[in-house]
Amino acid sequence: MPPAEQLLDAAVTTARGSDVRAAERALDGLVVGDGAAVDAALLARLTRSVGRLWPRGWQPVDLERLALRRLTPRGARLLRDAVAAQRRALPAPVPAWFDEQLAATGARWDTDAGWLDRRADGDRITALRDAVDAVVLVEELPPVAVLRPPPGSAGASYAAAPATGSRMLDRVRALLAKAESTGYPAEAEAFTAKAQELMARHSIDAALLDAGAVRAGGPGGVRIGVDAPYAAAKALLIQEVAAANRCESVWSDDLGFATVLGFPADLAAVELLHTSLLVQATAAMLRGRGERRSGSGRRTKGYDESFLNAFALRIGDRLRTASAAAAEERDDDRLLPVLAARSDAVRGHLEQLFPGTTRHRLQVRDEQGWASGTSAADDASLDPRRPAGRLGGGR
Template sequence: MNTTDSAQSASARSSEKALDRVRKLFAKAESVAGTPEAEVLLERAYALLAKYGVDEALARSGLDQSASEVLVHEYVLSGKYQPDQVGLIASLANAMHCKAVTSRRADGKRIVYVVGVRRHVDRVVMLAGALTGIMLAGAARQRPAPGISAVTHRKSFMTGFAFEVGRRLAAAEAGAVSASEDAVGAGLVLRSDSQRAESAMRRRFPHTVKGSRRRVGTSGLEEGRRVGGTVDLGQSRFAGGRRQIGA
């Protein structure tokens, strides 16, 4: 094995080790959900996710090029409240330097395309898989005040949840950049990653249009933000065209 192969192998092992640590933190937090310990564990998980992204970004000019590849991940939605699931994925994508585009397949299923640099897309997909279930379960437990529709209240809750998760992740990203040994360089690379995601989205989906802002009630917003802030784990079609989310 030559020096380049050795460096790539070491980088891949380091990345996988970091993601494994995140998964274990999520699992441990879920086991003690609702306790102060769970909140501490989740903050560590978010911080490590951010650090993983920044560390990979700083390594982009090095030997491991696979993590900097731009790709499109197809995330197929299922179940109820699909527009709200879209909103969560969009919040995750925006916080982690990606773009999200939604459409429908020929079989009628709604799909979200997450466009971005591989290391960021991997994080979006991992979090979306965990957080979607948490968000839907939290919404199902909501009991609105008399006179307020349960569906309206739950959608409001999920909007607050998605917003707060995205805010926390964006803050973690910014904190990881500031703590980096090369904060200026890390910031420049992440901005470049965002620009590359934007360019790739425009190339892959040239007819994308910006979606209209959804209107939701306010009855569940604060509770959604509260749960999104302490989430216990272990983010209209136009003539058949795709719609850009959260741009």
């Protein structure tokens, strides 16, 4: 009998190919092999491969998001727990945000012996297949932008997560929750407008405070998941919210996320606003579907996509208007140079991390969907003034 490492290598190699019978024969080799040795080989290879991701820009939540998209629920669980096992081998220092992300995924580890069988739910064959698929996924992932110093690197001890626990952000969350739950457009408008106003003022205060500091930090980044259906329209919403908050966004369609670059207060605003507006847009789209079905037409994919695209562009106009109004209200001669310098810093960070980005052209496939989406964004509007929008996409 070949060693467990050879059996595993054969299973991984054939799983990457298109020969289903060869993959099943290789999996059979793992099934009849020495169970303890196979488990140890799988764990060693998974943890070794996972450990190579951190210096290449990946973070635990990124891996969790992709695993849930591409693996079975058991496969995602196996990979999640393998990350917890790999945590033991991380070189110091390990930043606090890394452990916070790990805890947020629910990853856990007990002991190495019998680790696969404890997660197999009585079906070892399927668990072996899921584990092999997890190895294939991890080993085929490309490098991504390094947004924070990885564990063991210079600066890892000082790489903080974006602020998410301030009283101001708690107030914003409460306002957005009210905007999402109300059935009255005027109320949703008022709640969302107040939330944007609070975040814009907080961002301005942070910018002026940093400008007076001896050593202020530079821009950072976060990744926001973008799921089907209508991923392009959802990525456009992220871009519009990002632009309104002096951030830049790049959509990685193949990996299912958008990377948003900016300063911490602005990144927090983007995450909060995007989540709320996506809820509001989806609810409005569902209402539009009902109206379309009750009329002479019927709902189509083109309608939904046009609806969400129009919503994103119009809401982006209104968010930018609200941000500009907040800046105008602040009577401080330092403000415009400070904000311009921060915008330049964010664009420079974008060019450094994503030198080859391209833009997508929007296509209006359903006139009624476009009109309904624009109207829905008006209902969630922030200000009656409307500066001209811009078409765009991510990468």
